[in-house]
Amino acid sequence: MGNKNFETRSLDAMCVNESMLKHKWYHNLKYLVVGILFGIVLIKAEVVSWFRIQEMFRLQSFHMYGIIGSAVITGIISIWVIKKFNIKTIYGEPITISPKTFNKGQIYGGLIFGLGWAMTGACPGPIFAQIGTGSTVILVTLLSAVAGTWVYGWLREKLPH
């Protein structure tokens, strides 16, 4: 179980907790704060707008491309700086990022997600922000996304990877 557990997590979880430290639950409040700030940016930049997503996929506006592009450039520079200067976490642990390995899931799953993205106008992050704005019906979309994740887990061994 132990090793299998490790493999499922490292191969499939994007959010593997690399820290070996044990913390009380309230240490997670800092991620709540980062989430709040991130959610505010998503709304203020209209990233969670169905209309903006349609505009992007019809090549009618630079807005979304500008956001994704400048976010990636900022991320590349940040990670380069972290590696270059060996920056540690606030707890003094070295920062480690697990590499991603290629499998065909990135092609098939990517296509499937893209189809859903253009229908709902939401990726998993914006879904939560959309509900926060008061569009309570998006809860249904979220539950359906959870169901989709569950069905993937259930069918996983039978799918090409």
Place this chain on the structure above:
Amino acid sequence: MMTFIKQPWPWYVAGPLIGLTVPILLILGNKSFGISSSLRHICASCMPANIPFFQYDWKKEVWNLFFALGIFLGGAIAINLLSIPSVIQINPKLVQELAGYGITNYNNLVPEDIISWQSLFTMKGFILMIIGGFLVGFGTRYAGGCTSGHAIMGLSNLQRPSLIATIFFMIGGFIMANLILPFVLSL
């Protein structure tokens, strides 16, 4: 300052702020930016059903659920405290096209003409919300991440698999928006 905050933010302000989430999460506790995993943790905590994919110590990943809850709260704060009621400015060509499908309400971030409780039980609403949501959940997990995990975190770390995933996210989106959605919207 407040006037600036209350307007919609331009891409060159929002993009770098979104990008900064990557180093902030790493420095706060070695966390890789990504949100779709929260859906997996929900499955693992509520309905693991003896499926190996959901048999892991989800409590170790609970930070991700706090992060998702924060995004929800951030949405509520932004819309209630940091916004002036305004109509989204989009390309007039799109406005014209959508009007042809009866979509004219721009008061919300989602089009209330088609995404609302009233339309949930119409064919169009069912396809957009239920099927669309399912594809988002199934696809992100199959691909091993979403726009945050692959397109932002993965590309920031120069990962080739993430580039492939991002390209196919876009291909899927182009196919849906241009070839399939016009048919769905005219149902």
